[in-house]
Amino acid sequence: xxxxxxxxxxxxxxxxxxxxxxxxxxxxxxxxxxxxxxxxxxxxxxxxxxxxxxxxxxxxxxxxxxxxxxxxxxxxxxxxxxxxxxxxxxxxxxxxxxxxxxxxxxxxxxxxxxxxxxxxxxxxxxxxxxxxxxxxxxxxxxxxxxxxxxxxxxxxxxxxxxxxxxxxxxxxxxxxxxxxxxxxxxxxxxxxxxxxxxxxxxxxxxxxxxxxxxxxxxxxxxxxxxxxxxxxxxxxxxxxxxxxxxxxxxxxxxxxxxxxxxxxxxxxxxxxxxxxxxxxxxxxxxxxxxxxxxxxxxxxxxxxxxxxxxxxxxxxxxxxxxxxxxxxxxxx
Amino acid sequence: xxxxxxxxxxxxxxxxxxxxxxxxxxxxxxxxxxxxxxxxxxxxxxxxxxxxxxxxxxxxxxxxxxxxxxxxxxxxxxxxxxxxxxxxxxxxxxxxxxxxxxxxxxxxxxxxxxxxxxxxxxxxxxxxxxxxxxxxxxxxxxxxxxxxxxxxxxxxxxxxxxxxxxxxxxxxxxxxxxxxxxxxxxxxxxxxxxxxxxxxxxxxxxxxxxxxxxxxxxxxxxxxxxxxxxxxxxxxxxxxxxxxxxxxxxxxxxxxxxxxxxxxxxxxxxxxxxxxxxxxxxxxxxxxxxxxxxxxxxxxxxxxxxxxxxxxxxxxxxxxxxxxxxxxx
Numbered sequence: 001x002x003x004x005x006x007x008x009x010x011x012x013x014x015x016x017x018x019x020x021x022x023x024x025x026x027x028x029x030x031x032x033x034x035x036x037x038x039x040x041x042x043x044x045x046x047x048x049x050x051x052x053x054x055x056x057x058x059x060x061x062x063x064x065x066x067x068x069x070x071x072x073x074x075x076x077x078x079x080x081x082x083x084x085x086x087x088x089x090x091x092x093x094x095x096x097x098x099x100x101x102x103x104x105x106x107x108x109x110x111x112x113x114x115x116x117x118x119x120x121x122x123x124x125x126x127x128x129x130x131x132x133x134x135x136x137x138x139x140x141x142x143x144x145x146x147x148x149x150x151x152x153x154x155x156x157x158x159x160x161x162x163x164x165x166x167x168x169x170x171x172x173x174x175x176x177x178x179x180x181x182x183x184x185x186x187x188x189x190x191x192x193x194x195x196x197x198x199x200x201x202x203x204x205x206x207x208x209x210x211x212x213x214x215x216x217x218x219x220x221x222x223x224x225x226x227x228x229x230x231x232x233x234x235x236x237x238x239x240x241x242x243x244x245x246x247x248x249x250x251x252x253x254x255x256x257x258x259x260x261x262x263x264x265x266x267x268x269x270x271x272x273x274x275x276x277x278x279x280x281x282x283x284x285x286x287x288x289x290x291x292x293x294x295x296x297x298x299x300x301x302x303x304x305x306x307x308x309x310x311x312x313x314x315x316x317x318x319x320x321x322x323x324x325x326x327x328x329x330x331x332x
Numbered sequence: 333x334x335x336x337x338x339x340x341x342x343x344x345x346x347x348x349x350x351x352x353x354x355x356x357x358x359x360x361x362x363x364x365x366x367x368x369x370x371x372x373x374x375x376x377x378x379x380x381x382x383x384x385x386x387x388x389x390x391x392x393x394x395x396x397x398x399x400x401x402x403x404x405x406x407x408x409x410x411x412x413x414x415x416x417x418x419x420x421x422x423x424x425x426x427x428x429x430x431x432x433x434x435x436x437x438x439x440x441x442x443x444x445x446x447x448x449x450x451x452x453x454x455x456x457x458x459x460x461x462x463x464x465x466x467x468x469x470x471x472x473x474x475x476x477x478x479x480x481x482x483x484x485x486x487x488x489x490x491x492x493x494x495x496x497x498x499x500x501x502x503x504x505x506x507x508x509x510x511x512x513x514x515x516x517x518x519x520x521x522x523x524x525x526x527x528x529x530x531x532x533x534x535x536x537x538x539x540x541x542x543x544x545x546x547x548x549x550x551x552x553x554x555x556x557x558x559x560x561x562x563x564x565x566x567x568x569x570x571x572x573x574x575x576x577x578x579x580x581x582x583x584x585x586x587x588x589x590x591x592x593x594x595x596x597x598x599x600x601x602x603x604x605x606x607x608x609x610x611x612x613x614x615x616x617x618x619x620x621x622x623x624x625x626x627x628x629x630x631x632x633x634x635x636x637x638x639x640x641x642x643x644x645x646x647x648x649x650x651x652x653x654x655x656x657x658x659x660x661x
């Protein structure tokens with residue numbers, strides 16, 4: 001892996017509620033190389049968006065970083081003042097929000113919003129701003145005449161594209177994307193994924209891409225991190241995880257997608273629903289829904305255990321690694 | 333297969349703009365289809381393709397601009413009195429997309445279901461209503477004790493099951509399910525889809541399953557209607573349509589479905605939405621279609637039966653050509 005540009009270490013985020021703190025992100029660590037595409041997947045409430053906000057230092061009360069660090073190119077963002085952060089934001093790290101309709105200002109033209117962003121992060125002449133705005137819009141395949149358009153005049157796909165164009169105004173090293181395609185239909189969604197990948201190859205930024213739809217990123221991300229109840233359940237190369245999922249939750253997620261091709265098989269999904277983070281089950285957090293849980297899972301909290309080139313938070317993975325023969329005997 | 337509900341050239345337009353610029357949005361144009369007994373029929377298409385408008389027309393929330401809806405052989409326009417309308421809405425109830433907005437948060441979940449029973453099945457006593465509510469809860473896989481819970485105590489999947497229980501309590505013949513799983517988590521969705529199949533198989537209910545997710549449609553539905561820009565593009569038995577799609581739009585849709593188990597197909601189309609405001613005659617897909625011929629720009633194609641039960645609204649396909657507009661497998 002090339003030199004890491006982002007190192008997240010033991011990051012925990014708490015929501016300070018009246019009834020006490022609720023840990024939404026619990027001890028998450030990962031590193032991201034330059035030009036790497038990391039996808040973070042999980043269900044609603046698994047902490048994926050909170051993690052992303054923590055990385056970009058966009059958390060607002062009652063959420064706060066309780067422990068850990070986020071080192072971006074060697075600087076710990078958690079300790080930076082707002083002033084120092086604003087020098088990093090947009091120039092080096094930019095964020096594409098989930099809903100373009102909510103993230104764009106409805107009463108300002110696209111061009112005016114690009115201008116705002118550039119003025120806030122540097123000193124540029126009017127001509128420079130116009131030129132650069134037209135340039136980034138062209139990069140995402142939108143005619144620069146749309147700098148004069150208002151968000152409501154653009155299609156959902158074009159709005160998302162202009163959000164991405166806006167994120168690229170300063171050619172950042174890292175772009176964080178929170179479900180940028182979730183409001184689009186499948187054709188527009190695919191077109192946007194291909195475009196994101198092409199832009200990445202051309203400009204070499206790293207991507208953290210948060211989604212609830214695993215199959216969406218299967219052909220696009222280098223690495224995949226599956227989150228469950230605030231923790232990393234499994235992390236590894238995307239292809240490995242799709243071909244050889246190790247965590248029962250990952251397996252369950254993969255089996256929850258019907259396919260449009262091939263034989264039609266009955267699917268079961270995963271029984272139950274994700275736990276309330278304020279009332280976590282004892283032992284493994286996935287244990288109440290796990291089809292292969294055993295006694296120890298009810299009492300012992302699993303760590304991340306290495307398996308192949310991946311990490312998985314499952315006691316069965318630990319046991320299999322410690323004693324591969326036991327699996328063959330069918331004892332477990 | 334006996335017909336339960338049938339639409340004939342169903343059309344719904346909306347007037348938009350002001351006195352100076354009157355324009356007409358063609359949400360649904362000339363849509364004809366039939367729903368049989370005990371079948372799940374999937375209505376698929378992108379946002380703005382008119383699928384929710386069809387659901388609302390069938391639920392009588394909107395009146396059609398033109399065309400007719402017949403339920404069990406009777407034209408809906410002849411059902412005028414309160415009694416007739418009430419009977420129809422009990423036989424054709426709707427389950428909504430958002431399980432967080434469609435249940436009243438200040439009442440226990442039993443409230444909606446008991447009220448529905450009181451309104452639609454007045455012959456039942458209070459005790460019978462309670463028993464009936466418990467029975468439907470069991471059918472949809474909920475513990476009858478949950479009747480006493482408040483909506484906030486339930487997960488999204490459980491709430492959506494409450495939605496189906498409310499519909500089921502009225503002894504429906506056809507449930508209109510508008511994107512019932514799209515707001516649920518992936519791991520929960522399959523359970524609801526399995527429930528829909530169970531309602532068809534065990535309770536004999538038909539379901540109009542409105543979705544943008546072709547894979548989930550294939551999982552539960554018997555037949556598929558693909559909508560594009562307010563018109564039917566292609567319809568037929570779902571496996572036939574998905575294995576041999578004849579309409580270029582269906583092919584495009586299939587080529588773009590994310591599938592981790594298959595290699596990535598190349599999609600060049602950008603997914604720009606069609607014009608449905610004052611559309612000119614001609615195929616609405618022609619601007620995106622690589623196979624469009626002159627006729628596509630002049631005459632709007634109607635669905636034609638090219639294979640048994642498999643209708644396609646495409647001039648190129650109707651001329652007998654082997655349509656290969658996009659790589660879909």
